Amino acid sequence: MALYRREESIPLPPKNAEAYNTACQYCTVGCGYKVYVWPDGLAGGLKAGDNAFGIDFSGPQPPIVGFSYTESMHSTIRKRDGRTYHVAIVPTHDSPINPMGNHSSRGAVNAKTTWSDSRPTQARLHYPLLRSGSEFNAIPWDAAIELQARVIKGVADKHGADALCSKIYDHGGGGGGMENTYGTGRLLFTGLQMKHVGIHNRPGYSSETWGTRDRGVHELNYCYEDARLADTIMLWGSNAYVTATVFFVAHMMPNLQGATTDEKKRHYAKGEAITPARMVIVDPRISATVNAAHETGAKVLHLRPNLGTDYMLMNAVARVVWEKKYYNKNFLNQHTDMTSFEDYKKKSLELDIPYKDFMARAQKISGVPVAQIEQAAAWIAQPKPGGHPRRSLILYEKGVIWNYRQYDAVAAIAQLGALSFNIGRPGTGTGRVGGHQEGYARPDYPGPKPPPDVDKYVQDGNGKIFWLTGCNPYLAAQNNAYFRKRIGERAQALTDYLSAQKQGDGEPASIEHLAARILEGLDKTNGLFVTVQNIYMIESARDAHLILPAAQWGEAENISLNCGDRLMRLDDRFMDPPGDAKPDWEIHGLVGQKLEELYKADGKADIARRFAGMDWKHGADVVKSIQDDLYAGMNTKVPASRASTLDPESFKGVDYAYLRKIGQKGIQTPVRTDPNTGELVGTKRLYSTFYFMTKDGRFSWYGTRPWDDHASAKVVAGYLKSDRTKYPFWFTMGRDQPLWQTSYHMRHLPEKAETIPLPFVQVNPADVKKLGVTNGDIVMIYNDPCLSGCYPHPLNVGCVHSPE
Template identity: 30%
Template sequence: MAADNPNTSEVPIPPTGAERSTRSCRYCIVGCGYEVYKWPVGEEGGPSADENALGIDYPAGYGEWPSPNMHEIIQENGQEYHVLFKPDTEYPVNEGGSHSVRGGTQAQSLYSPNNEDYDDRLKQPQIRIGGDLVTVDWDTAIEAWARATEIATENGENPNGYGQKLYFYQFIENTFAGTKLCHDVIGSPNWGGHNRPALTTEVPGLVNAGLAQWSYAYEDAAEADTIVLAGADPKENQDVIFSKWINEEGDADIVFIDPRKKFTANYAENNGGIHLQVNEATDPILLNAIARHIVDQGWHDEGFIEEWVMDNRETIDEEGWYQEEFGLTPEEYYDLLDDSRYAPENAAETTGVPAEDIREAAELIAQPDADETNTLFMLEKGLIWGWSHENTGAMANLTLITGSVGRPGTGITRAGGHQEGFWTNGAEGDAIAERSTQTFDGEKVEGVTVPPNTVERVRDGEIKHWHVIGNDPARHSYATQDLRNSIRERTSGAQPQTADIDEIERAFRERIENGGMVVTHQELYPNTTTQYADILLPAKAVESGEGGDYHRWNGERRFRQYQGFMEGPSGAKEDWEIFSMMGQRLGADDMDWESSREIFNLIAEEYPGAGGDHSLEGIAPAAEANDMTPAEYMETVEEGVQQPIYEENGEVQGTPRIHAPDGEREVMDHRFHTSTGEAIFQRVDWDRVVDPDDGTTIGDVYEQLSPGEDEIWVTNGRLQHLWQNMYTHQRLEYVQKRFPQNILQLHPNDAADREIEAGDLVEIVNDDVLNIHGENTEGSFTAVAYVVDEDDAAQGQAVSEGLAYTYWLYPDQVNNDVNPAYLDPANPNPGYKYGKGRIRRLGESEVKDEMSFKPMNIAPE
């Protein structure tokens, strides 16, 4: 390949001396393994195995032949280097070289002077001076951050003045450093993750039932007899789980629960399974109806329930306030299911799922003719971002009544989005307990202190310096049009007129004292939130291999080291390094780290999370036995190791699945995560949603969220070729050609009623966006109508009448603008899925003749 033509169809062969690094895919939760080879331009290996770094004779077969999209040329210190980013054919997750359409193109997003699509990388710190972002040096930027923090917190007297919004999904080195800064050094409880406003679980019904949110091994998808996919779609979001573990290796019947008739719905029906096309926002009724039929038929596992489910009311109440409020004994749970609304015929009226389908799904799940129930339950954002407690609790209950957990082919798990890397030093507990300004009042408990909702703290003025790292809340949050208005108002006050640090401090002080806010944004690329940033800090793209070595885990808790192999922009810094500079400036004497490896060694030795699902407890002893540091030792564990990790004979050992029966657990004292080791049924009561006299809601929330006259539901999700906020994909031309604008899938009848055709530009308007304070707002966004002709809909329309579907984070066409600001007061997960609006035609879009509007749900029969 010629160095000046990186887009040729040829891929150079790495020479034997090429540097090799182990990586996992930067995108989804599956965590496929990759090998990265780096070598100087001008050198090339030969086709014989002994002439190249791959050790392969070429030509070769599938999985061993890298594509052009796996290659890029980067530049460091004036030298050009080839980089080959190829699937690891030996890695257990994607053995044989499987990869997703996203993972196979990771090389295309590497920072490179040849890559014009990515020339907007943030490369130097900036401060907004006189309304414009102006380049400054790092010392000035960190000092400006520190002075903003000191003003906002009144020199530490009021830590709540500082708020942080940090990714959950990154690496433990960076999240450890960021949370330490927030909770330990500053002492603020005001912390939110990238996808939710508070430090709370996404699956409260699972966690408070004593279940792990990542309990299975991927091989369980191949060994299951039935797989329940509720609000989850591995085909769209976890490609290799679907293609390798479900389709290729497995033979399970799929119960697919989703409002849309997607590819996976048709795949399920074409292969012995069933699609339950549930009406939007009625999942708890459907799941309870399935559970009721299982119990009515005597298909529930009474032996498992008697041994492993807590049946003493006093013991449940002693577990904690959440269990006291929502926990049920088995008898109380059966009484709940006896409510007439959960009878299949009655449930059918609300959910839209025929009673006979409810009964068929119950039989597939409970498997009454089998010796053991081998059902795997998978859930994700379709349930999580709705009635979060009710939906996740109902799935937990189904798992428990069938006893299908802890054995091969069973379990309950989130399907997942990103890989996980959240780690803390424990200071968050004291910060929240001592300083949170948010409480919960329920039917049984009152005045319980809960983690604060940081988005509301931004709106109400408690947060005066908002530090946003690696995410885009002006686009990612709920009711974002209203949020942007709030941020705009609170950042529009006094601004520095020069880069003199005293002038910067003067302006920040004046703004904050007048009710305003300072925003610091720490990012790779500019995004919506950047428009409001006062301080902009450029970070290294460590997910792409810039900087040092890092660690995180995938959807089966496989923990692995990601090895850095390139520098990235010289003016950018790794996030931990930025946090270190900030902490030291505020007086911390224990954040003077020299590398990411030093932080990992600290975590493994002093904060290993002993005893938990993600415990790293075995790493330090294994490293010591081999006369290595923990980071050095993990470099040798190329296949990763499943958490919780323990040590045996000087080597780390993994845990394939959580909740194994007694005698099969190596490191966990209790089978389920409660004081007794027994699980707890959850109260999943539709009255919490619809009963205006409940006291724990703001009235009939379901009615308030439901579409009114001339409105339809507007739900959202991902598309296989796109990823999250499209922070890489919006810069790739071949992706843009497929989806040059956001889409809105409409049923032909809904489109015809509004005189809309495929390719028209439409506006979605919700002038009644529910607000948790009763102060409803409005929001809108535009999209291209995606209407499939009835003649082309060979396997049905993807959306039913009264339902529209859109991509949830498309730049500048933001679905979250119409999504409600209602959050469950017990656990503030936003109802991102429950948008609504009026749809009106604006005219023909610019891309009407460029896009295909063929069905995307055709599955092989």
């Protein structure tokens, strides 16, 4: 029996179907898509002139290059007028991101994630829900907003802002975007002045890349064109074929295959050698990206370091660059800070240690042979014939960002890029591949740097309110079993108190009385009032007291930008959200308006003013607030040579009308106003004039702490030399093509969920033999027990790997 319904045929959109532009809601790449919506009962014809695609379907499509329209790209939806509509979401051919209609397996099912009352997405939240004992009851929005506002105000007035806690996303795509990050941040940061706020994938409100930003280099500084122009592409801790599929296939792969020669001729210097790109991959396992790179026939170098030793390996590659004089002396002297450079040479390159001894130590620690380290350095930095500097694109992601000594590792790879002169020139760059798309437009975070650990703060009994928006920490927090236990205990303490009060005194007479009872319970029990704002009834909602239904991608306008190009586009609204679900910016705005009203009633006009201006009616109103609040004093009328002085994601002067006009072409941030023409102009790549984001415009160096000058180094060293009899494996996680960054939807879709019914673990074949297990066995992994399917895989002996 089939696990899910298959379609024998799907209707074509008629010529008069509504048409919208959007970008894929998922990964960092942000492929362009076209959306067509039309009423049930109508359909287009097979001839090109009879359907909205303008494609002739009367015969077979040509292989590979044909127009993609599969059953996963079609679904039916119901609008608030009660009628059923068809929706087709197909990759567009006019996007610079995914030319020729390229798309990933994630984007191919965008249509199936739309809300419908006849498909699994019917599980979406429709109305606000209030807990009563062990049940949830639907309540009107005005009641939900009043309750949230009164509880927040009561806690803040008595205990201060430190008693208010939140976890919230900071990204674009997937329901994020400029409107939502600003609307939420406007309430939390400007209005409530909260510092106990954690980002969706980390316990505090911190950047993942301070190590490069403190050097004066934003992590998104290159463009996809650079992958087409590079002599060498280095992927460090990035499984790009899986996590940025179209970036790899449509932009890196043609260069590896020698198909971008004409483009290189237009950008290279006269007489500069042009060859197909090489690829250096740094990853402990043979990933899908390694295999895909080899399939192109390109020259591929795969470095497989011991876990936790990456920053030492980065410094070793940099030492080779210095020792072999692969650097550009003019660039170093004219555009980098030579005082801090001395500290870098002493502490990171450790020039007081003879080269041979340093490299032998690096090999011993990292497990990577000296010959491979030297080859990697030559591939990314050795000048080409005629003295032309090599063009290398150095990209990193979570394998670096979530590694040992994170700040040092991110700083080390940024400095490797600067030392090898791989930044600012066509075909170069040193930055992130990316995870989510970007779309950050919040007021300044009012907390300290480094920020407090919100997860631990709440677990330890602090805080009175925990508002979870667009994230699921019951699954994603560190040591989430303990996190669930502690949050559940504190939330249940409040629930039990409210149930006892209800049994003794009856139902509260009003929302005001209920809020008063909650505030009393918080003080008497040290409980925790939990609000969850999401699109589904997620795991983190099981202990919540109030649940707020959010609108998602396609149900409200949304401005996002992809990571590599920083290409800003507008995701159109093409359907209604389920029930009375609302965008996150609107929900937070309504709470802000209620708080303004309550503080005015208290006669506290100074506090009330912090919430003024949140009466947004449309996403365009939020965009205007961004312009007025964040960009009012920003001078963007600057020449191209000073584009890198602007906030890398800023878009002063851009509105919905402009974005609709330019469509899939988009505009690359930061956006500036040309001083000569007055026109809005995007920025292809940052630091093209080598002016960096520091006070004097020079790249700032950092002396990495020595390997053994840190307490946790003993842990890593102990792993490297111990017999590991008790815990024989190091556990590493990564991302898997079918479900990564999509499971909040895909787990509801049998077409995808059945692809990987259990989490799997990859184990070196030698370890598989030693353990006596085979492919498909069910195994337990502990410290914390969990079930996984065993899958032999060629990663380092003593390591196991599982998707996150």
